[in-house]
Structures are given as C-alpha cells and as structure tokens.
Amino acid sequence: MKLIELCNLLEIQMEVQEKLIEFEKNIDFKGMEQELEQMKHPECWEGALERLKSLLGSDEDGMKILTCQLRCVCDTYDKYEELGISKEIFIATMKFFTRFLQDHKDRHGSFRYVWAWWAVRQISMVEYRIGELEYEMRMKDNRFWIDIHIPADADMTIGKLRKSYLEALDFFKKYYPDFAGVDMVCGSWLLAPTLKNVLPENSRILQFQKSFEIEHIEEDSLGFMDWVYGGRDIPLEELPEDTTLQRNLKTYLQNNGKIGWTTGKLISNPFCEG
Structure with missing residues (x-):
C-alpha cells in the first residue's frame, strides 16, 4: 500500500495529507531503514524513536515523523493481510492517527502530531x-x-x-x-x-x-x-x-x-x- 492510499483509507485530513506527500518526496528513508524497522518491534521502540527524531531534525508540527510512521503502517497493512485480520479492524485501529490530529486541531486551532511515542503500539501490532x-x-x-x-x-x-x-x-x-x-x-x-x-x-x-x-x-x-x-x-x-x-x-x-x-x-x- 502506498502512503496516499493509506491516507485516503484513514481519511487523513487534506491539509495534513498535502504535507505528508511533500515530506515523502524529500525524506531519506533509505538512511533510516534501521529506525523504521525497529519501530515495528516493542523492545526497540524508545531508542528507535529518539534516533529517528534526531535524523529528521526540526519537526515542530510532527509531520515528518508522522510521514515515517505512516510509511510503517503501510507495511503493517501487509501483515494484517497475511494474518487474515479484517480491513475493518485495521481501519478502526489506525484511525488513531486521524482522531488525534483532529483533536489537536479542535483544541488548539492547528494540526500537530505529538503521539509518535504511542503509535508504535499500532505499528507493531500489539494494540x-x-x-x-x-x-x-x-x-x-x-x-x-x-x-x-x-x-x-x-x-x-x-x-x-x-x-x-x-x-x-x-x-x-x-x-x-x-x-x-x-x-x-x-x-x-x-x-x-x-x-x-x-x-x-x-x-x-x-x-x-x-x-x-x-x-x-x-x-x-x-x-x-x-x-x-x-x-x-x-x-x-x-x-x-x-x-x-x-x-x-x-x-x-x-x-x-x-x-x-x-x-x-x-x-x-x-x-x-x-
């Protein structure tokens, strides 16, 4: 699954989608393969996130790390299919991202992603x-x-x-x-x-x-x-x-x-x- 397909499936807000697609073009995913892979494993969460943030540099609204995590979710989708877990459960689980983006918008007037530390649970399929x-x-x-x-x-x-x-x-x-x-x-x-x-x-x-x-x-x-x-x-x-x-x-x-x-x-x- 591609990032844009995932965004549409989860109904990620268009204002956010535009930023994600732009970052996807410019982020060096090849240079952070290890960190992205480790986010899929609970025992590696904390260190992987810290290193990833360091590699991404300034990310005030969290859209860079959101782009990375949603790329991981694309891989998670494949694992759901392998296990035979329904798309309905996948969407319900991963709409975590959509919900918290909207919550920040409603409370503070802008989209900001501050839940990378929690989303590893959904990415690694423990939640x-x-x-x-x-x-x-x-x-x-x-x-x-x-x-x-x-x-x-x-x-x-x-x-x-x-x-x-x-x-x-x-x-x-x-x-x-x-x-x-x-x-x-x-x-x-x-x-x-x-x-x-x-x-x-x-x-x-x-x-x-x-x-x-x-x-x-x-x-x-x-x-x-x-x-x-x-x-x-x-x-x-x-x-x-x-x-x-x-x-x-x-x-x-x-x-x-x-x-x-x-x-x-x-x-x-x-x-x-x-």
Missing part, C-alpha cells in the same frame, strides 16, 4: 481497536495480560461495550492464543470512584465502572486533566466550561475534590445490563 475499545497485549516476567484503552469517540453504552469485549475474546483466541482468556485491566480516570460526586447515577461512565474490580488508585494524579480539559497546567479558575462534565468537575475541583487515576481488573462476565 487493536475492536469495536468501541482498544486492546493492548502486554507481557512481563512471563505474565500475559491485556490493557484496555478507551478511545475518546467510544460509544459507552453497555451493549456496545459488551459486543466489543466478546469480539475481542474471539479475536485473541484466533490470532494470539497466548492471550486467550488472560486478565484484562484498565488504567483510567474514567474508573475513579470519586466521579460519582460529579456524574448522575445513570451515567454511562458509572455503568462502565461496574465491570471492574479496583486494584489501585493514584489520588493525586492529574492525568484526567489532559482528557477533560486538554492540559493539566490550566489554572482552576480558567478551566473551560464547554460541557456539563467540565462545569461539574470544575466546581468539584475548586472545592478541593480529587479525581486521580484508577486501575481496575475486568470482571469475568462484564458489561451486562442491570
């Missing part, structure tokens, strides 16, 4: 979006587990979440049997028990929480600020109030409330009605 949720395969000290990530555009209705979970069980059983039936865990501000203080009882987020057993809470983490307000260095009085959640949460924080970051393990039969 897949299946339905509404993303599933990342993890392994340490001979222990296998799956991290669940919640995309910003996920439909959090219980039926959609359960459908995603059941499809994920089938997916890993078929393509990655070592990960069939392993624990699934989620670390997110969305699991914070204190959200009950700012959300209505019938909130989809509170319903989502019921499918997890809490394992750890970082009470002082400000990670939730990135997702709710777009940054954690905004003074309390200047926090935006564009949504009901932002308004309610702002009031709660101004009264010394905390949200933090919570890790939980998915229960054995999750996302059931009632």
